[in-house]
Amino acid sequence: MSPPDIADIDWDAVTEEATDLLSRYIQIDTTNPPGNEAPAVRFLEEILRKNGIDDITFYDASDDESQGRLNMLARLPGDGSAKPFVLLNHTDVVPVERDGWDEEPFAGLVKDGVIWGRGAVDMKGMGVMELIAMLLIKRQGIPLKRDIVFLAVADEEAGSDYGAEFLAREHPETLDAEYVLNEGGWGTTEMMDTDRPAFNCAVSEKGPCWLKLTTVGRPGHGSVPHGDSALDRLLRALHRVQEWQRPRTVVPELAEFFAQAHAGGYIEDEPTEESIIKLGERNPIFAALTTNTISVTTINSGVKHNVIPATAEATLDCRLLPGTDAEKFIEELRGVIDDPEVGIERVLISSTPSSPLDTGLMAVIKDVVREHVEDAVVLPSVSSGFTDSRVFRNRGVTAYGFIPVLMTPSESIAIHGHNERLSIDNLRLGCQILYEILRRTCA
Numbered sequence: 333m334s335p336p337d338i339a340d341i342d343w344d345a346v347t348e349e350a351t352d353l354l355s356r357y358i359q360i361d362t363t364n365p366p367g368n369e370a371p372a373v374r375f376l377e378e379i380l381r382k383n384g385i386d387d388i389t390f391y392d393a394s395d396d397e398s399q400g401r402l403n404m405l406a407r408l409p410g411d412g413s414a415k416p417f418v419l420l421n422h423t424d425v426v427p428v429e430r431d432g433w434d435e436e437p438f439a440g441l442v443k444d445g446v447i448w449g450r451g452a453v454d455m456k457g458m459g460v461m462e463l464i465a466m467l468l469i470k471r472q473g474i475p476l477k478r479d480i481v482f483l484a485v486a487d488e489e490a491g492s493d494y495g496a497e498f499l500a501r502e503h504p505e506t507l508d509a510e511y512v513l514n515e516g517g518w519g520t521t522e523m524m525d526t527d528r529p530a531f532n533c534a535v536s537e538k539g540p541c542w543l544k545l546t547t548v549g550r551p552g553h554g555s556v557p558h559g560d561s562a563l564d565r566l567l568r569a570l571h572r573v574q575e576w577q578r579p580r581t582v583v584p585e586l587a588e589f590f591a592q593a594h595a596g597g598y599i600e601d602e603p604t605e606e607s608i609i610k611l612g613e614r615n616p617i618f619a620a621l622t623t624n625t626i627s628v629t630t631i632n633s634g635v636k637h638n639v640i641p642a643t644a645e646a647t648l649d650c651r652l653l654p655g656t657d658a659e660k661f662i663e664e665l666r667g668v669i670d671d672p673e674v675g676i677e678r679v680l681i682s683s684t685p686s687s688p689l690d691t692g693l694m695a696v697i698k699d700v701v702r703e704h705v706e707d708a709v710v711l712p713s714v715s716s717g718f719t720d721s722r723v724f725r726n727r728g729v730t731a732y733g734f735i736p737v738l739m740t741p742s743e744s745i746a747i748h749g750h751n752e753r754l755s756i757d758n759l760r761l762g763c764q765i766l767y768e769i770l771r772r773t774c775a
């Protein structure tokens with residue numbers, strides 16, 4: 333039996349269904365912290381069951397400190413001749429600053445062809461596309477050679493301790509797969525000043541190295557400085573960190589991105605290490621992708637205007653290039669700070685190998701994109717942020733970050749910012765591309 337043709341699907345009806353689902357999904361506030369993802373998972377469960385998908389397992393990561401941290405795995409079984417295809421999505425979202433928004437962030441508003449709200453892209457929108465693609469395969473009764481797994485995880489926006497990391501620790505069998513699609517890359521309407529669509533498919537990502545600097549000193553009266561202030565010590569350390577000139581380099585994964593961007597006609601001149609590094613001077617993302625970055629994100633010290641504090645601490649959000657040894661980086665940092673009285677605590681350190689480019693899945697993604705979006709190419713990219721793909725990549729599973737939508741620069745910056753939104757056209761495109769990728773790789 334040959335698989336049904338894509339033309340058999342009523343895409344107007346599917347788009348309407350997807351829009352309604354996403355609108356309702358956004359209304360379930362899963363701001364993390366605290367997350368409380370259980371109601372979102374129950375919402376997804378109901379839709380799966382309504383469509384006859386009952387092979388569903390829950391993994392509750394809740395503990396004394398945090399409740400409602402539910403993860404869910406739903407399976408559409410194949411005949412087992414190939415390993416599963418995992419549609420990975422997280423159900424939590426980052427907080428909003430309501431005053432900066434033009435529309436209510438948790439109302440699920442649909443207006444002028446656009447779905448508004450926190451999570452519209454990151455990543456409830458992608459979750460809905462994954463869900464719809466799976467439902468379509470189910471409705472069409474397409475025989476599968478591998479399981480299609482819909483994996484909805486908690487806590488991605490806070491380090492995944494109650495989500496993907498919990499599953500990797502306690503239920504590693506849930507990570508058994510050949511392929512994973514997740515967030516991490518998406519399409520843009522323009523690429524490096526070239527007014528032509530391109531789809532980033534993230535094959536690699538920088539690793540988080542979150543550190544806390546701590547100092548202690550002698551408390552005292554603000555009127556009598558004594559040279560042993562914890563805060564002064566911390567500020568001297570931070571100053572040295574800020575002055576630290578770290579080398580810029582182009583990792584092989586980024587070189588490949590630029591080589592393919594050149595081959596695809598997005599940049600005219602043959603890219604060199606020098607020209608790529610130069611691009612970073614006017615593009616903060618490429619700047620971040622050519623070095624290990626450090627952002628000082630919080631400082632805590634002091635109780636009163638006229639009291640010299642006895643303790644001080646600062647958090648550093650360091651992001652390391654693929655292939656960087658975090659311990660070596662910390663040793664270098666220690667040398668830069670050059671003060672044995674400054675403590676360096678490790679808060680979160682994670683790294684991941686890159687996924688290969690020459691896979692059957694990548695070939696299908698490129699074909700399907702070419703068929704759906706005229707003139708667009710797929711570029712294997714490096715993500716400046718980290719995603720749950722790391723737990724899969726660390727187990728040797730191919731995981732790509734690929735949200736198949738085409739966003740304008742103003743839509744892209746709304747992710748984690750104000751006015752996050754997704755056009756209905758993009759939702760439709762995403763459902764179509766994901767469905768077609770699944771059909772070709774799993775049927």
Ligand SMILES: [Zn+2]
Nearest residue numbers: 454455488515
């Ligand atoms: Zn996300």
